[in-house]
Amino acid sequence: MNWSFGRSSEPRRSRLARSAPSGPLQDYLNTPLPAPASPLDQVRLLALDLETTGLDPARDQILSIGFVPVDGVAIALGGAGQLLVRPTTQVGESARFHGLTDDALTTGVGLPEALAATLAALSGRVLLAHHAAIETGFLGRACRDIYQASVHFAVVDTMALQFALLSRGFDDEPPQGSLRLWAARGQYGLPHYAAHEALTDALACAELYLAQIAELQAGRSLTLKAVLSA
Amino acid sequence: MDAEVREVRDFLAAHPPYNALPARVLDDLPSRLHVRYFRRGSVILELGQPNNSLFILRSGAVDIRRAGDELVERSESGTSFGTSSVLSRQPSQFRLVAIEDSLVLVMPGEVLFHLLATQPVVADFFGAGPPERMKRAVAEIRGDDSGRIILKTRIADLLKRAPVTAAPSLSIQQAAQIMARERVSALVVAEADQIVGIMTDRDLRSKVVAAGLQGTLPIEQIMTRDPLTIPSSSLAFEAMLEMLGRNVHHLPVVDAGKLVGLVSSGDLMRLETANPVFLVGDIAKQTSAQRLAAITARVPRLVGQLVDQDASADEIHRLVTAISDATTRRLLQLAEAELGAPPVPYAWIVLGSQARHEHGLGSDQDHVLVLDDSVEPAHDPYFAALAEQVTAGLELCGFPRCPGEVMATNPRWRQGLAAWKRDFHAWVLEPEATAVLHAQIFFDARAVAGRTELADALRADVLAITPNAQRFLGHLAAQAVERQPPIGFFRGFVLERHGEHQATLDLKSGGVHAVIELARVYALANGVTAVNTLERLQAVAALGALGTESLADLTDAFEFISYVRLRHQARQYDQGLVPDNHIAPDSLTSLEKKHLRDAFGIVRRLQQGLAFRYQTHVMT
Numbered sequence: 001m002n003w004s005f006g007r008s009s010e011p012r013r014s015r016l017a018r019s020a021p022s023g024p025l026q027d028y029l030n031t032p033l034p035a036p037a038s039p040l041d042q043v044r045l046l047a048l049d050l051e052t053t054g055l056d057p058a059r060d061q062i063l064s065i066g067f068v069p070v071d072g073v074a075i076a077l078g079g080a081g082q083l084l085v086r087p088t089t090q091v092g093e094s095a096r097f098h099g100l101t102d103d104a105l106t107t108g109v110g111l112p113e114a115l116a117a118t119l120a121a122l123s124g125r126v127l128l129a130h131h132a133a134i135e136t137g138f139l140g141r142a143c144r145d146i147y148q149a150s151v152h153f154a155v156v157d158t159m160a161l162q163f164a165l166l167s168r169g170f171d172d173e174p175p176q177g178s179l180r181l182w183a184a185r186g187q188y189g190l191p192h193y194a195a196h197e198a199l200t201d202a203l204a205c206a207e208l209y210l211a212q213i214a215e216l217q218a219g220r221s222l223t224l225k226a227v228l229s230a
Numbered sequence: 231m232d233a234e235v236r237e238v239r240d241f242l243a244a245h246p247p248y249n250a251l252p253a254r255v256l257d258d259l260p261s262r263l264h265v266r267y268f269r270r271g272s273v274i275l276e277l278g279q280p281n282n283s284l285f286i287l288r289s290g291a292v293d294i295r296r297a298g299d300e301l302v303e304r305s306e307s308g309t310s311f312g313t314s315s316v317l318s319r320q321p322s323q324f325r326l327v328a329i330e331d332s333l334v335l336v337m338p339g340e341v342l343f344h345l346l347a348t349q350p351v352v353a354d355f356f357g358a359g360p361p362e363r364m365k366r367a368v369a370e371i372r373g374d375d376s377g378r379i380i381l382k383t384r385i386a387d388l389l390k391r392a393p394v395t396a397a398p399s400l401s402i403q404q405a406a407q408i409m410a411r412e413r414v415s416a417l418v419v420a421e422a423d424q425i426v427g428i429m430t431d432r433d434l435r436s437k438v439v440a441a442g443l444q445g446t447l448p449i450e451q452i453m454t455r456d457p458l459t460i461p462s463s464s465l466a467f468e469a470m471l472e473m474l475g476r477n478v479h480h481l482p483v484v485d486a487g488k489l490v491g492l493v494s495s496g497d498l499m500r501l502e503t504a505n506p507v508f509l510v511g512d513i514a515k516q517t518s519a520q521r522l523a524a525i526t527a528r529v530p531r532l533v534g535q536l537v538d539q540d541a542s543a544d545e546i547h548r549l550v551t552a553i554s555d556a557t558t559r560r561l562l563q564l565a566e567a568e569l570g571a572p573p574v575p576y577a578w579i580v581l582g583s584q585a586r587h588e589h590g591l592g593s594d595q596d597h598v599l600v601l602d603d604s605v606e607p608a609h610d611p612y613f614a615a616l617a618e619q620v621t622a623g624l625e626l627c628g629f630p631r632c633p634g635e636v637m638a639t640n641p642r643w644r645q646g647l648a649a650w651k652r653d654f655h656a657w658v659l660e661p662e663a664t665a666v667l668h669a670q671i672f673f674d675a676r677a678v679a680g681r682t683e684l685a686d687a688l689r690a691d692v693l694a695i696t697p698n699a700q701r702f703l704g705h706l707a708a709q710a711v712e713r714q715p716p717i718g719f720f721r722g723f724v725l726e727r728h729g730e731h732q733a734t735l736d737l738k739s740g741g742v743h744a745v746i747e748l749a750r751v752y753a754l755a756n757g758v759t760a761v762n763t764l765e766r767l768q769a770v771a772a773l774g775a776l777g778t779e780s781l782a783d784l785t786d787a788f789e790f791i792s793y794v795r796l797r798h799q800a801r802q803y804d805q806g807l808v809p810d811n812h813i814a815p816d817s818l819t820s821l822e823k824k825h826l827r828d829a830f831g832i833v834r835r836l837q838q839g840l841a842f843r844y845q846t847h848v849m850t
Contacts, residue, residue, distance in 0.1 A: 068235070074336065075265035080235050188267075189331040191289040191307075193237050200237055203265075207333060210267035218269065 008036060013152050020149040024116040031123045033154045036225040040213055043224045045070040045156060046125040047206035048118070048135050049198045051100060053087070055134065057141035061087045062111060063100050065118050066198025068206050070128060073213070075206045081121060082199040084108030115142050122153070126224070130181045130205045132157040157229045158184065158205055161212045184208055188215075235260040238335065241288060245308035246816075247355030255349060264336040268292075268328035274312075275326040281315040282339035290332025295325045304329070304824050313356050316342055385469055385483055386462040388498075389491035393482065395420045396449060398427065402438055403445035405429060416480040418492055419453045425482055425489055427453035432479070459484040462491070470498050513556040517564070519623035522557055526627040529553055530591055530809075534800035543792035544764060551589040554629070555580075555678045558597075561623040562679045565616050572616070573609040575602040577677040577684040581636065585676040586746070587762045588792075591799040592809040594630040595621065596671060598643040600684045605646045613644055636671060647684055654692045658699045666705040673750060676761050689759060696754040703755050707844035710747035711837040715740040715830035735826075737798070738811035741791040744833045745784060748840060752776060763788060784836055787829035794818070794826060 010032060017029035034043045048067045054060035062085050069079035084100070086108040108114075118139065129135040132155045143151040162184045177183055181204055182192070188211035193200050216222060238260040242248035248256060265288070268274050275281050277297055285292075292305040302324060305311050315322040316339050345352045396405050396417045405417055409431070419427040429449050437443060437452040459482045460469050469481055473495050483491040509525060509532070516522045529550060536546045562578060581596040583589050599613055617638035625631055638644050657669040673692070677685035696702065716735050746763050753766040756775050760766045764785055771781040798817070799809035815823060 071264075073266060077235050077238060077263050077265065078261040080261065189290055190333060191241075197236075199235065203235060203237060207265060207267060210265070211269075211331065214267055214269045214272075 009033065009152060009154055016150055016152055020151075021147055023147070024119045025143055025147045025149055025151060028119040028123055029151070033124065034126055034224055036223065036228055038224045040217060040222045040224060040227065041072045043070075043072060044125045045128040045206075045209070046122050047075075047128040047202045047209065048122070049129065049201035049205060050135050050138050051198045052134065052138060057137040060138075061085070061089070062114070062138050062142065063087060063105060064108075064198040065114055066200070066202040067118065067121050068199065068202050069121070069125065070206050070209060073210060075203070075210065077203075079121070080199060080203070081117070082197065083114045083117060085111055085114045111142060112146050115139070115146055126228070127153040127155045128158070128205060128209055129155070130158045130184075130201075130208065132159075132229070155229050156209065156224075156227050158208045158212060160229045161209070161216070161227060165212060165215060181205065181208065185211075188212075238263065238265075238288075241308075242286075242335075245286075245310075247310075247349075247352045250351040250355075251345075251349060255345075259341075262337065262341040264338075266334045266336050268332045268334060270328055270331050272328050273325060274328060274332075274334065275315070275322050275324070277323070277325040278321045281312055281322050283312060284310055284316055284337040284339070284342045285312040285326070286310050286335040286337065288333040288335050290328060290330040290334075292332055292334075293327050293329050295327065296323065297325075299325075306823070310356075313342075317356065383466040384462070385460060385464045385466060385491075385493055388466065388493055389462065389483060391491070393418045393489055393492045395489070396429070397421060398450035398453070399448050401446050402434070402443070402449055402452065405449045406434060406445070414492075415494060415496070416492060417449070418482050418489060419449060420489060423488065425457065425459065425484065426450070427455045428457040428480060428482060429453040430480055454478075457482055460493070461485055466498055469493055470495070473498075509553055510556045513553065513560050516560060519561060519564070519626045522560060522623065523627045526553065526557055529628070530800065530803040533591055533796060534804060537793070537797045537800050543789050543796055546796055547583075547588040547590060547792070550591075551584055551587045554584050554589045557627050558620065558624065559679045561620045561627075562616070564623070565619040568619070569612060569615055572680075573612055574605045575681040575684065576600065576613065577681050578620075578638070578679040579675050579685055580678050581671050581675050583674075584678075585674045585761050587676075588746075590792075590796055590809075591803060594632050595624045596632050596636050597621075597638050598636070598672075598675075599638040599645075600650055600677075600688060601644070601646045602681070602684065603646045603648050610641070610644070614639070614641070617644060647688060650688050651691050654688070655695065658692070658695050658702045661701060663705045663708065666702060667709055670706065670709070670747075670750070673754060674746075674761050693754070693757045693759060697757045703751060704844045706747070706751045706754065707840050710744065710751050711841040713740050713744040713747065713837075715744060715833045715837075734812035734814050736811055737791055737795040737813055741830065741833065742788070742795060742811075744837065745788040745791070748784070748833075748836055751840060751844075780836055780839070783832045787832040790825055790829045794822065 013029045013033070017026050020026040020029055046067050046069050048065070050062055051064035051066075052060050052062055064082065064084050066082045067080070069076045084105055084107060087105055109117075127135065136153055136155060139153070140151055143149060158181075159179050162179050166178060178187070181201065185192075185204060185208050188208065190204070190207050190211060193204055213222070213227065216226070234257055239257060242251075242259060243256060248259065251259070263286075266274075268290070270290075274285065274292060287305045287307055287309050289307055292309075292311065293301055294303045294305060294311055296302050303309075303311070311326060312322070314324070346356065347353075394408065394412045394414050394417055396408060396419055398419050398421055400408075409415070409417060416428055416430040418425060419429055427450065429452060433452050433454065438445070443452070457480075458472060458476060458478065460472060462483050462485050472481060473479060479495040481493050482489055483493055509528065512525050513522060516525065533546055533550065536549065558578065558580065566572065577600045579585075579598050579600055581598065583593050584596070599617060601609075601613065621631065621637055621639045631637065636643060654672070657666065657672070660666055660669070675685065675689070749763040749766040749770070752758070752770040752775060753760065756770050756773050758766055758769040758773070760769050767776060767781055767784055770776045771778055776784075794813065795811060798811075798813045802809045818826065
């Protein structure tokens with residue numbers, strides 16, 4: 001984990017807000033995030049999962065965005081959301097991986113609308129994702145494309161947490177594959193989910209997070225700083 | 231942007247009461263819930279803590295414990311808990327502890343109350359709605375089942391014969407002779423179709439014998455004049471109240487001034503069909519198979535009543551067996567009355583569940599004849615006729631013929647004692663597994679009529695050789711451990727995957743029968759004469775061949791599985807279905823499922839012990 005980000009990111013977010021156009025991005029940047037010193041049991045997060053045509057934000061497209069809020073130690077299913085994003089080019093072969101066909105995606109919304117909704121849901125919340133680089137990379141790229149401005153998220157990455165948890169007290173690296181979302185969930189006895197759509201994966205990530213902080217906090221209380229990664 | 235959380239919706243759709251919600255309500259429900267995670271050992275709700283949430287276990291396991299740490303229930307996936315404190319708005323009387331890492335869906339109290347108010351299925355399920363209250367009230371009334379019948383039956387239904395009457399001028403002695411001949415306990419004294427009095431056994435005792443009165447006196451001197459009467463449309467309980475109020479035991483039944491019958495307190499007590507003593511007594515009085523069948527037709531309902539009254543499976547099995555035995559004996563008496571005395575002594579031997587005193591519902595007949603060795607071929611037509619008559623009678627009484635023809639009607643199973651000994655020796659020394667499998671039923675045998683010493687002699691002979699018949703015992707053990715109790719691991723039952731019994735549990739094969747076969751191997755290996763499964767296990771334990779803890783575990787397991795099976799069969803009978811051994815887990819409470827799982831687990835453990843002892847994996 002990168003401990004340097006344990007400090008508050010608000011000064012930096014204020015700077016970015018000043019250079020962002022008024023609208024969803026500026027609103028998001030102007031809403032304070034939970035302070036790193038907040039007790040973990042009170043931190044508000046948004047578990048987020050993107051389905052994309054590939055792994056490269058510069059080349060690939062966002063197809064679907066799923067999210068569900070986490071309020072402290074409870075997942076608030078009432079705030080769950082899922083958006084299909086109408087792509088600008090054909091999805092074609094990549095449908096094999098994400099299951100989203102061109103036909104299904106034509107019912108989606110445009111990326112600007114999807115991004116605005118996602119930023120609104122993220123307002124005042126820490127971004128929670130499994131291998132968060134995908135989410136931050138694609139959302140950052142989308143902000144630059146649409147608002148010509150930069151964004152900054154406070155992030156908790158369940159994959160990084162899992163690495164830290166599995167490495168505790170051992171010299172060896174965690175076994176290969178054990179960091180993947182479904183393998184990590186298995187270690188906490190979390191149920192198997194059949195459907196792999198964005199919202200399901202976001203929920204799966206949120207549940208994994210609850211299990212991880214329960215494990216980390218056994219017998220003690222931690223603050224957000226202890227799990228914040230970027 | 232209302233997103234349907236499909237995983238949660240589908241999960242709720244698979245568990246009661248949410249599975250019964252209209253799609254619109256179900257689709258909307260997940261968005262009203264929260265998800266919480268509890269590590270193993272953490273407390274979800276503390277004793278005495280206020281609670282305004284319903285919990286639905288998504289994964290993991292949760293123990294619900296009362297003050298004093300008594301386990302009330304072990305929740306499994308799909309169970310809702312925390313209801314009592316939400317509904318009562320009182321501090322929790324339970325401590326909820328995650329015993330595995332658990333994922334829990336949390337329903338805020340206001341959401342639950344809204345569901346209770348708008349969805350009757352939810353109100354019913356949580357016992358908050360009027361239908362449930364009604365059901366409970368009915369169940370309370372049904373608790374006293376004899377009362378229920380007596381509340382419904384009319385006197386007209388009880389009258390079986392025309393009343394026995396006598397003129398007032400008849401002598402006491404003549405009247406007593408009529409009573410003896412007609413087997414009645416009272417005479418209605420009538421003159422020109424008008425009731426003038428009643429004379430009972432009690433009058434003969436107290437007014438004649440005790441007072442030293444002459445038998446030549448007319449009965450009008452001792453009869454009770456102008457007795458209380460009752461119309462045939464009265465309910466049985468009204469008659470009973472009259473009798474209790476006036477301390478009488480007989481009431482003449484009069485419709486429109488005309489005598490139509492006599493009802494006795496015995497008739498009313500016989501309504502308590504839950505008292506099988508009356509059934510057995512009735513059986514001995516019947517004079518035809520048809521009449522016997524009318525009585526045995528009451529057995530399924532009797533079983534249902536006994537189950538409702540929380541009688542143990544062992545008690546129910548013994549009562550049903552007593553009725554089956556009495557029916558068999560009466561049919562034999564009737565056959566002998568018709569065919570004449572048997573040419574040589576015989577013993578009528580029942581096999582299988584009846585022999586073990588474990589008769590339930592839907593059992594078929596299994597029996598053989600052991601004849602005295604003085605039997606000659608010329609005698610066979612007599613025993614063939616006897617067997618056919620009894621078998622046909624039993625069939626009429628609801629016991630289907632054995633599909634494998636293991637019945638006294640089969641000449642193969644109608645033979646002298648010496649021939650039987652040869653058969654048993656052959657089975658015990660038989661090297662073939664399949665032959666032993668078919669012969670198993672013969673090792674659960676009991677004489678119900680005739681010369682029981684013939685059966686005793688055969689049993690002593692057989693049990694003298696079985697303890698040393700290692701190969702025979704090995705085959706029996708291999709078969710006993712082959713029956714798989716339907717249990718996978720902690721959470722899941724293994725359900726029947728094929729055929730018409732899909733998604734049901736077989737309570738017989740891997741449950742009841744697995745225990746029966748275990749007990750049989752142990753009994754034969756130790757020369758135990760008992761045939762009843764529990765008695766066999768006790769005898770084997772008394773010999774030190776089974777640990778006392780295993781005995782207690784196995785006894786509990788057998789009782790519990792048997793009880794669930796009897797209750798299931800009684801319910802099927804109530805619904806007009808043919809009783810079987812396949813139960814849908816949905817019809818069980820989660821506590822029952824847990825007990826059943828434990829029971830199957832015990833059976834499996836003891837099977838493994840047996841497999842180890844007899845090295846069944848090397849048997850072929």
